[in-house]
Amino acid sequence: MSRKPPLRSGVPALALLMAATVVSGCAFGSRHINLTYAPSLSPTPTRPATYGRVAVARFDDARNPRQGTGSLLGKVRNGYGMPTASVLANQDPVLWVNEGVARALVAQGFTVERVNSAQEAAGAPIVSGHVTRASGGMYLSMDANVSADLAVQHDGRQFGSLACNGRVTKVAWTASSEEYRTLFEAAMTDFANQCGPPLARLLTGTP
Numbered sequence: 001m002s003r004k005p006p007l008r009s010g011v012p013a014l015a016l017l018m019a020a021t022v023v024s025g026c027a028f029g030s031r032h033i034n035l036t037y038a039p040s041l042s043p044t045p046t047r048p049a050t051y052g053r054v055a056v057a058r059f060d061d062a063r064n065p066r067q068g069t070g071s072l073l074g075k076v077r078n079g080y081g082m083p084t085a086s087v088l089a090n091q092d093p094v095l096w097v098n099e100g101v102a103r104a105l106v107a108q109g110f111t112v113e114r115v116n117s118a119q120e121a122a123g124a125p126i127v128s129g130h131v132t133r134a135s136g137g138m139y140l141s142m143d144a145n146v147s148a149d150l151a152v153q154h155d156g157r158q159f160g161s162l163a164c165n166g167r168v169t170k171v172a173w174t175a176s177s178e179e180y181r182t183l184f185e186a187a188m189t190d191f192a193n194q195c196g197p198p199l200a201r202l203l204t205g206t207p
Contacts, residue, residue, distance in 0.1 A: 030086045031076065033180045035096040038189045041103040050109030054203055055121040059098040059148065062130035067145075068093065073184070074137030076175055081139055087180055093134035097148050100188050101127060101164070104196035110203070118153070125154040125203055133165075136184060143169045144180070144187035150195075152202050160202040166191025 068074055073093065075083040089096070102112045105127070118126050129150040136144035145167050152160040168186040173179070201207070 030088055031175070031177045031180050032088050032090055033073070033177045033184065035089050035091045035093065035188075036181060036185045037100065037103060038185055041100065041107060041189065041192055043099070043103055043106065045106055045109075045111070047109075049111045051200070051204060052111065053113060053124040054105055054110045055113045055115045055118075055124045055126040056098070056102040056105065057118060057121075057126055057128040058116050059094055059101075059129045059131050061094045062132050062149070063094075063134065064132075067133055068135035073144075073180075074135045076137065077139040079140075087136060087138075089134075094131045096188070097131045097134055097146055097191075098129075100146070100192055101129065101148065101150065101195065101199075104192035105199065105203075107192065108196045108200040110200070118156075123155075125152060127152055127199070127203075136180070136187070138172045138175045140172060141169055142172045142175060142179070142183055143167065144184045146184075146187050146191040148191075148195075150199065152199070162195070162199055162202060164191060164195035164199075166194060 063069060071089045071093070073087040073089050076085040076087060078084050102114055105112050113124065115121055115126070118128065127150055129148050131148045133145050133147035136142065147163070147165045150162045150164060151158055152162070166187045166189070168183055168190055170183060
């Protein structure tokens with residue numbers, strides 16, 4: 001006499017099927033999201049500065065067009081992997097990353113000046129850079145990625161460089177604009193946490 005398999009063996013498959021159904025049903029319609037920062041990344045100091053002045057210049061856009069360009073951050077894909085909707089930023093993604101580096105330095109204890117060019121630095125060390133990625137999408141899981149290549153110079157001489165990256169992934173449920181906002185905010189926090197300390201060491205000459 002054959003034994004019936006326990007009912008619980010079908011639960012994971014059912015759960016995955018339900019999740020896929022929910023995501024597929026939410027796959028259509030562009031997502032317009034606000035690019036935000038966590039409260040820990042304040043634009044101005046919340047305590048007395050530990051270090052001196054540093055200037056952060058306007059970054060260049062060096063993103064791969066296949067990953068994102070302009071306000072396009074990525075695509076939402078259905079269960080078959082086909083793109084069905086765009087993820088669009090309400091703010092400039094390059095300026096968002098640019099400001100994220102400035103806020104990361106504020107969090108490290110620097111007095112930060114935002115400038116348009118090295119000529120405006122007025123004797124302070126200057127951080128310039130290229131934004132290489134600000135993108136994310138959805139296919140079964142959601143992801144958000146932030147990357148930039150930075151250069152540090154003083155008096156026209158470069159004395160350091162740094163590649164910074166942030167990445168967050170999560171299971172896709174609704175793939176809504178708000179879910180994407182929180183995902184990109186978390187990716188920016190990861191980016192700042194990975195970038196701020198080594199950038200501070202470069203600027204202060206600390207090993």
